[in-house]
Amino acid sequence: MSDIPISLSPSGPPETVLDPEPTEALRLLEDALRAQAHERHALISSVVARWPHFLDGWARLGEAARDAVEAYACFRVGYHRGLDRLRRSGWRGSGYVRWRHPENRGFLRALAGLATSAALLGEDAEAQRCEQFLHQLDPDWTPDHSAS
Secondary structure: OOOOOOOOOOOOOOOOOOOOOOHHHHHHHHHHHHOOOHHHHHHHHHHHHHHOOOOOOOHHHHHHHOHHHHHHHHHHHHHHOOOOOOOOOOOOOOOEEOOOOOHHHHHHHHHHHHHHHHHOOOOOOHHHHHHHHHHOOOOOOOHHHHOO
16 A cells, blocks of 8 residues: 555546656657668667666557567557556556656557557457546547657
8 A cells, every 4th residue: 555645636636747758768769760761660679678668668669560469569568667657656546647748658659559559459358448548547638649
């Protein structure tokens, strides 16, 4: 049981914002995303290898995956590492984790990618659970969020 108090207010459930990612990791990921298509996967992979808890790194590696199974695996790692980080940030399994906070985008992008890749693999129930979870975390969620 955590000793962190739950913050309830008339404005709704508590909101969690993850700690920022390392500046160098963000810079190298941006460089990798701008690289030529044939280099992109390896460059993103090297960023993730250096910072294995970098959520947007896992999400972007999932987007650059060579097939649906690889994508699913990358998104799933990002999602589960994100849940761990959310819990360390005081999240107790409910409350908002909104896209409008850049620090949350890697986790939400991984969850959205997990929904998409699960659907591609015929895991429809998992895809629906992920979609529902996205809307619980951010009621303003739209699929185009993960593309930005």
